[in-house]
Amino acid sequence: MSAVMIARKVRKWEKLPGKNSFCCDGRVMMARQKGVFYLTVFLIVGTCSLFFAFECPYLATHLSPAIPVFAIVLFLFVMAMLLRTSFSDPGVLPRALPEEATFIEMEIEAANGNVPAGQRPPPRIRNVQINGQIVKLKYCHTCKIFRPPRASHCSICDNCVDRFDHHCPWVGNCVGKRNYRYFYLFTLSLSLLTIYIFTFAIVHVVMRSVDSGFVKTLQDTPGTVLEVLVCFFTLWSVVGLTGFHSYLISLNQTTNEDIKGSWSGKNRLQNPYSHKNIVKNCCEVLCGPAYPSVLDRRGLTQDDLPVPASTAAQSNPVPQTTKTTAPLIPNEHTPDDAKSSIADSAISHAEKGSPSPKKEKPPTPAKVPPLASPETDVEASIIIAKEKAL
Amino acid sequence: MATEFHNLQELRHSASLANKVFLQRDYSDGTTCRFQTKFPSELESRIERPLFEDTVKRLNTYYAEAEKMGGQSYLEGCLACATAYLIFLCMETRYEKVLKKIGRYIQEQNEKIYAPRGLLITDPIERGMRVIEISIYEDRGSSGSCSGSSSTSGSSAR
Numbered sequence: 001m002s003a004v005m006i007a008r009k010v011r012k013w014e015k016l017p018g019k020n021s022f023c024c025d026g027r028v029m030m031a032r033q034k035g036v037f038y039l040t041v042f043l044i045v046g047t048c049s050l051f052f053a054f055e056c057p058y059l060a061t062h063l064s065p066a067i068p069v070f071a072i073v074l075f076l077f078v079m080a081m082l083l084r085t086s087f088s089d090p091g092v093l094p095r096a097l098p099e100e101a102t103f104i105e106m107e108i109e110a111a112n113g114n115v116p117a118g119q120r121p122p123p124r125i126r127n128v129q130i131n132g133q134i135v136k137l138k139y140c141h142t143c144k145i146f147r148p149p150r151a152s153h154c155s156i157c158d159n160c161v162d163r164f165d166h167h168c169p170w171v172g173n174c175v176g177k178r179n180y181r182y183f184y185l186f187t188l189s190l191s192l193l194t195i196y197i198f199t200f201a202i203v204h205v206v207m208r209s210v211d212s213g214f215v216k217t218l219q220d221t222p223g224t225v226l227e228v229l230v231c232f233f234t235l236w237s238v239v240g241l242t243g244f245h246s247y248l249i250s251l252n253q254t255t256n257e258d259i260k261g262s263w264s265g266k267n268r269l270q271n272p273y274s275h276k277n278i279v280k281n282c283c284e285v286l287c288g289p290a291y292p293s294v295l296d297r298r299g300l301t302q303d304d305l306p307v308p309a310s311t312a313a314q315s316n317p318v319p320q321t322t323k324t325t326a327p328l329i330p331n332e333h334t335p336d337d338a339k340s341s342i343a344d345s346a347i348s349h350a351e352k353g354s355p356s357p358k359k360e361k362p363p364t365p366a367k368v369p370p371l372a373s374p375e376t377d378v379e380a381s382i383i384i385a386k387e388k389a390l
Numbered sequence: 391m392a393t394e395f396h397n398l399q400e401l402r403h404s405a406s407l408a409n410k411v412f413l414q415r416d417y418s419d420g421t422t423c424r425f426q427t428k429f430p431s432e433l434e435s436r437i438e439r440p441l442f443e444d445t446v447k448r449l450n451t452y453y454a455e456a457e458k459m460g461g462q463s464y465l466e467g468c469l470a471c472a473t474a475y476l477i478f479l480c481m482e483t484r485y486e487k488v489l490k491k492i493g494r495y496i497q498e499q500n501e502k503i504y505a506p507r508g509l510l511i512t513d514p515i516e517r518g519m520r521v522i523e524i525s526i527y528e529d530r531g532s533s534g535s536c537s538g539s540s541s542t543s544g545s546s547a548r
Contacts, residue, residue: 080474094518099410128417135417145520149421163421185471273420287467289457290483294518 013297017095018159026297028087030172031157037086037172044082044190047230048075050223051197055204058221062207067200074193081186082171089293090176091162093143093151101144108139133272150273152256166255175255178293181286184249187242194238198231252281405508405527413446413522423453425514425522432526436507445499445511446522449492456488489515 013026021032030037048071056068096104108124124139126146137146140153143160147153152164154174163177175183201224208217218225248258252274257263263271275281411432416424427446429439466484470477496513504511504524512523 077474080476084475093520096520097517100412100517100521100523103410103412130417130420137417148415148520149417182475283464284459286471287464288459289463289485290466290470290478292483292485292489292515294515 010301011297012295012299012301015301016295016297018092019157020092020159022297029089029295029297030086031167031169031174033156033169034172036169040082040170043230043234044075044078044193047197047227048193050227051201054221054223054227055197055200058204058208059200063203071193071196071200074189074196078186078189078193081182081189084182085168085175085179085186086171086173088173088179088182089295089297090174091164091178091291092157092174092176092293092295093145093148093160093162094295095142096144104139104144104146131272133270135272150254150257163254164256178291181288184242184245184286187238187245191235191239191242194231194234197227198235201227201231249282249285250278252285405529407525408528409526411524411526413524415520422457423514423519424450430524433509433524436509436526437504441503445503448495449514449522452488452492452495456485 011026013022013029016022019032020029021034022029051071052068056071059067112122124146126137126139127134128137128149129135130149135149137149139145140147140160142153142158145160147160148162150163151160153160154164154167156167157174159174161174161176163180165175165180165183167174168183171183171186173179204221205214205217205224208220212220245255248255251271253263253271257271263269275284409432411430413425413428413430416426418424425446427443427450429442433442462484492515493513496511500511508527508529510525510527512525514520514522517523
C-alpha cells in the first residue's frame with residue numbers, strides 16, 4: 001500500500017501568520033475586512049461616472065474638451081494610487097524564527113539578571129541612542145522581536161509594521177513605510193479630484209441655468225445633485241486629511257507618533273528622525289528609495305515537497321480562494337517536533353543560505369525578491385519529520 | 391579545534407548545526423539599515439576579527455548605498471510618480487539592484503571565507519532585515535555537547 005505522492009506547489013503567502021488576506025496567488029495583500037474599501041471604490045467610481053455622463057458632454061462642447069480629459073487622467077491616477085496603497089505590503093516585519101526568538105530571550109534574561117521569586121520581571125525594553133536621543137524599543141510578544149524604531153504592531157492585521165502610520169479601513173490595509181507615499185498621493189489626488197468635480201458641477205449648473213432655468217437643469221441632469229452632495233461631504237474629510245498628512249510629512253512624523261505624543265516636546269523629547277528642514281523631510285518621505293518587501297509572498301515553500309495525499313488534504317488550504325484563516329504559527333509546535341525540525345531546516349537552510357539559484361522572479365506588481373520565509377521551513381520540515389515517522 | 395570544510399557541499403554533508411549567532415541592527419544613525427560590527431564571542435575561535443568586521447562593514451556600505459537619498463533616488467521617485475508608479479512593473483528599483491549585489495557578495499564570502507571555517511552567513515533580507523544570522527557548524531563526527539544546545543534551550547524558553 002503506497003501513499004499517492006503529489007508534488008504541490010505551496011507558495012509562502014499561504015503559510016504567513018497574521019490576519020491578512022491574499023489574492024491573485026499572493027500578489028495582493030490586504031486586511032481581512034474589506035467592506036469599507038469597496039465603499040471607497042464605489043463612491044469614487046460612481047461619482048466620476050455621473051460626472052462623465054452628465055457634466056462632461058455639456059462642458060466639453062460649451063467650455064473646453066480638456067475638462068473631461070483632465071478629469072479622466074486625474075481619476076486614473078486616484079485609482080492607481082488607491083489600488084497601490086491597498087494591495088501592497090505596508091512594510092510587514094516577519095516574525096522571529098525560533099532560534100532568533102531564543103537568542104533574544106537569552107539576551108533579555110542576561111540583561112535583567114536574577115529576579116527574586118515572586119517579583120514581576122522588568123518590562124522588556126531596549127534603549128538605543130538615535131541622533132543623540134534615547135529611544136525605547138519595545139518587545140513584541142506576538143512577533144517575538146524587539147520592534148525597530150517607528151515600528152508598531154497592528155492588532156487588526158496582527159503584524160508588526162515598519163514605520164507604522166495607521167490602519168486605514170478606507171483603503172483596507174495598514175499604512176506603513178512601503179505604502180505611505182502612495183497613501184498620501186491618493187489623498188492629495190482625491191482632494192484635487194473632489195474639488196475639480198465639485199467646481200465643474202457647479203459651473204455646469206450655473207451655465208445651464210442661464211440657458212434653461214434652474215429647475216429644468218436639475219431635471220435634465222439629476223446626477224449633478226448627487227455629485228455635489230458626495231463631493232461636499234468628501235471635501236471636508238479628505239482635504240483635512242491631506243492637510244494633516246502634509247503637516248506630518250513636513251515634520252517627518254507618523255500618525256501613530258502624533259497620537260501618542262512621542263515628540264510633542266515634553267520631557268525635552270525631540271523627533272530624532274527629522275532633518276529639521278521641511279524640504280528634506282518631504283523629499284525623504286515622498287521621494288526616498290522604494291523599499292523592498294521582506295515578505296517573500298510568491299516564493300515557493302521549501303523545495304516543491306512531494307506531499308503525501310493525506311497530509312496535503314489536512315495541512316494545506318486551497319490557495320485559489322482568498323486565504324482568510326491564520327495558518328499554523330511555528331511557535332506553537334511541541335518541543336520534540338521543533339527539535340527535529342530545527343536540525344533539518346538548518347541543514348537545508350545551509351543549502352539555500354547563500355543566495356539560491358531559485359531566483360525565478362515572476363514579474364509581479366509587488367516586485368518581491370525570492371526569499372525564505374521563516375515559518376515555511378519549519379512547517380515543511382514538520383512534514384518531513386512526519387513522513388519519517390510513518 | 392579548527393573544523394576544516396573545503397566548500398559548501400562538504401559543509402552540508404558532514405556538518406551539523408551547533409549554534410547560531412545573530413548580529414543586531416545598529417540604530418544610532420536612525421532607521422537606515424546598518425548592522426552592529428561588534429565581534430561576537432562565539433566566533434572568536436572560528437574566524438579572524440578583521441575578516442569578519444570587513445564583511446559587516448562592506449554590507450553596511452551596500453545598504454547605505456541602497457538607501458542613499460541623493461539625486462538618483464529623487465529622480466527615480468519623481469519619474470515613478472509621473473507614471474503613477476507603473477514604471478516599477480518593468481523597471482527594477484535601485485534598491486533591488488543593490489540587494490542582488492548584496493546577495494552575490496554574501497555568497498562569495500560564504501564560499502571563500504566562511505564555509506571553510508564551518509560558518510554560514512544568511513542574507514539579512516531572509517530575516518526581515520533585522521539580523522545577520524551566522525550559523526556555526528560542527529563536524530558531525532565530533533559533535534558532542536554543542537549541537538542541539540540552541541534547540542533545547544529554545545523549547546524550555548517557550
